[in-house]
Structure formats: structure tokens, C-alpha cells
Amino acid sequence: MAKRSASRKGQAQLLCRMLRLFYDKGWVAGTGGGICAVNGPKSVLMAPTGVHKEAVKPSDLFVVDRRSGAVIRPPKSRSLTVSECAPIFCAIMNRRSEDQDFGELSRAALPVRARGAGASEDKGRIIRTGPRYKQIGSVMHSHALSSVLAADLAGDRDHIVMEGLEMLKGIRGVSNQSKHAVPVIHNTSRERDLLDEIRRVLENPLFEETFCILVRDHGAYIWGEDIWETKRHAEVYHFLFEAVVARSERNQSSLPR
Structure with missing residues (x-):
């Protein structure tokens, strides 16, 4: 029991460390964004909403039910509220949960x-x-500018395609020869209202190799088997967002006027 408790404490510390790292990269600024990770067979550790993510402490994290997203154990501070991303985080982790x-x-x-x-x-x-x-053992939510600009490239389509970049190899199961389709969905006024569209995307075979969903005018959800894979995927996808946006701008500037 002591070993399990120590492991969960380490998981909480690692989540807070990642939030500070993501803040430094500009992905969770202005209290936006979030992260979660599996905390046991049926529970998930999740950051609170509406707080400065770089200042979140292990004692600020919520423990929620993995299947339902219901709060199992709140933090001691009653001023904290569980992430609005909770239903989406759980939907991503529970895809094919049956x-x-x-x-x-x-x-x-x-x-x-x-x-x-x-x-x-x-x-x-x-x-x-x-x-x-x-x-899926961990999900992060980014508000990075590059993710918003990358989603704009979809135009009236429901996805963008990334190809011809060495960094694609940083995504599990993907090579630098892949045409990697990343889904793009429309934003809503409340996070929870994205849920039906998120579930639809997760079941679409076109996107079976992706670990990311872009939300127009909002940001991205990125995930992995554990916290470390989520970190790697987040770094790779944000590089790819910047690359496809820069290439698009370069191609536009080279057009005859």
C-alpha cells in the first residue's frame, strides 16, 4: 500500500512538472489548457480549471472516475473546480472502453x-x-497559437494532412513517409459540448493513427500511453503545427501577385 501511495504521489508531482513545462512553452497560458493521467485501474488524476497552470501543486489535483468523469476525491481547497475538459479527457481515454x-x-x-x-x-x-x-493513459489540452493556426489550414475540410517531415517519426506508429491526417472540429461555447464530435472523430478509421484532435479557434487535445508519451507527442505535434503553418505562409508568399 505504501509503495502504491508513493507511486501515485510521484504521478501527481510529474503532472505538475509537465504543466510548468507546458506553460513555459506557451501551451497552457492564461489559466487555459490542462492535463490528466491514469492514477489506478479506475481513477484519473486531473488538474483543476481556471487556475494558473504553472502554479498547480499535487494537492490541487482531483481524482476522478475514469469511466464517468465523476469526482472521487476533490482537493482540500474548496475554491478549486475540476477541469472542464474532464468529460473529454475521459472519452479519449475510454475509447473502445467496452x-x-x-x-x-x-x-x-x-x-x-x-x-x-x-x-x-x-x-x-x-x-x-x-x-x-x-x-491511453494521459491526455493534455493545449491552447497554443500554433494549434489554432494549424486548424485554420483545414478550410472547409474536417482534417489537415501532415507529410514530408522527419518529426512525424516521433508519433507512435508513424513514419516520415506517412500522410498523417489530424482531425479538425468546430469549437463550442462550452468545452463539454465538444464531446459528441470528439467521440465521432475517435471512431473514424481515417484518424486511427492520430494522437491529436484540433479544435478550431481553440487549441488541441493530445494523448499517449502514459505521461511521457503524451509529452513527446505534444512536442512533436506542436513542431508539426508550426511547420505546416510556416510552409503554408511560404507557399502563399511565393504566389504571383
């Missing part, structure tokens, strides 16, 4: 009828091993 084994953070299972490439049988089930089927 087939997932929450006791094992490194895998996700599909029934036998879902046989196919990249799968192996385990006690009557098929264990998917591709990037889409590894369980």
Missing part, C-alpha cells in the same frame, strides 16, 4: 470476431497490438 482491460495499462482487447492483422489470441479474445489499440 473492450478494454483497465487493470493493464499497456494493452487493449477486442473480441474474437475482430480478428485481423496485428492481433493475437488471449483466452478467447484478440489483443490488438497496433498504435490505435494501446490503452
Whole structure:
């Protein structure tokens, strides 16, 4: 029990460390943005909303139910409110939750009828091993300017495509030869109203290799198997956002006037 408690304390400290890092990069400025990470088989640690993210302490974090997003244990400070991203964070972590084994953070299972490439049988089930089927253990929400500008490139489409960049290799399962489609959805007045669109995107096979959803005029949700993979994916995607925006500006400036 003491070992588990120490591990969870370390997880909380790491989340706060990431928030400070993301703040320094300009991704969670002005109290915007957020982060969460699995805290056990059925619970998630989540940052509060409406506070300066660079100042969040481990004691400020909420423990919420992984499936429902309901608060299990609030922080001692009654002035804090759980992140408005809570339903979205949980939806991303729980995608295909009916087939997932929450006791094992490194895998996700599909029934036998879902046989196919990249799968192996385990006690009557098929264990998917591709990037889409590894369980999601952490999600971050960015308000970076580069994410807003990258979403603008979609025009009237529902996605942008990133290609021809070495940094694509930093995304699990993606190569520098990939045409990497990143979904783009419309913003709403309240975060929770994005939920239906988020779920629709997560089930779209076009986006099965992505670990990011862009929200027009708002920001991005980026995730990974654990906090460290989420950090890596966040760094890679933000580089890619800047790259595709810079390339678009360069191409526009080279057009004849």
C-alpha cells in the first residue's frame, strides 16, 4: 500500500512538472489548457480549471472516475473546480472502453470476431497490438497559437494532412513517409459540448493513427500511453503545427501577385 501511495504521489508531482513545462512553452497560458493521467485501474488524476497552470501543486489535483468523469476525491481547497475538459479527457481515454482491460495499462482487447492483422489470441479474445489499440493513459489540452493556426489550414475540410517531415517519426506508429491526417472540429461555447464530435472523430478509421484532435479557434487535445508519451507527442505535434503553418505562409508568399 505504501509503495502504491508513493507511486501515485510521484504521478501527481510529474503532472505538475509537465504543466510548468507546458506553460513555459506557451501551451497552457492564461489559466487555459490542462492535463490528466491514469492514477489506478479506475481513477484519473486531473488538474483543476481556471487556475494558473504553472502554479498547480499535487494537492490541487482531483481524482476522478475514469469511466464517468465523476469526482472521487476533490482537493482540500474548496475554491478549486475540476477541469472542464474532464468529460473529454475521459472519452479519449475510454475509447473502445467496452473492450478494454483497465487493470493493464499497456494493452487493449477486442473480441474474437475482430480478428485481423496485428492481433493475437488471449483466452478467447484478440489483443490488438497496433498504435490505435494501446490503452491511453494521459491526455493534455493545449491552447497554443500554433494549434489554432494549424486548424485554420483545414478550410472547409474536417482534417489537415501532415507529410514530408522527419518529426512525424516521433508519433507512435508513424513514419516520415506517412500522410498523417489530424482531425479538425468546430469549437463550442462550452468545452463539454465538444464531446459528441470528439467521440465521432475517435471512431473514424481515417484518424486511427492520430494522437491529436484540433479544435478550431481553440487549441488541441493530445494523448499517449502514459505521461511521457503524451509529452513527446505534444512536442512533436506542436513542431508539426508550426511547420505546416510556416510552409503554408511560404507557399502563399511565393504566389504571383
